[in-house]
Amino acid sequence: MSKFVLRSATEQLCGVSHDEAHYLLNTQDQEKFFDRIGSEEGCRQLSQLFYDRVFADKGNPWFLQIFASSTKSEAVDNQYRFLVQLFGGPALYQQKKGKYTRLVGRHANYSVNLKAAQRWTEHMRLAIEDHTFLKHDEEAKDMLHKYFLYTAHYIVIASEYMRSDQLSGGTNVDTGRVW
DSSP, X not given: OOHHHHHHHXXXXXXXXXXXXXXXXXXXXXXXXXXXXXXXXXXXHHHHHHHHHHHTOTTOHHHHGGGTTSOHHHXXXXXXXXXXXXXXXXXXXXXXXXXXXXXXXXXXXXXXXXXXXXXXXXXXXXXXXXXXXXXXXXXXXXXXXXXXXXXXXXXXXXXXXOOGGGOOSOOOOOTTOOO
């Protein structure tokens, strides 16, 4: 499956093109975006706001189960590191997880279907709205929302074509965790 076919299928599913979703990553202004989001502090805040919502989503145990292989603090830290690196900050994710691996491979062992992607993006949209550094930056909020909307749906589409040798995500669920 070519990346262009995957991108087209993702756009049809979520209504956002690859170019729209990745605009903030492909511009010369990536460092400025890192500043707009609040640098490392802003990335941590976005991750915390997001996972506060996810782990409080007790009415959707099917969704919460997707995150059962890590604690809330572990999930916040992983996403924080990823966002810092993604938006032009230090390579914190790589320092912890090793060589960067594709998001699809990292998420292949989880139940990330269309319903989960929609729930995930709703929590992220609300986290973006509550973000201190982004409160009055409609353009940055829109760019982030498009990025996350596209990426969540891309994971769903691309997961259908994963081979077992492409998996790099967690596989063990710690049933002893207290949420």
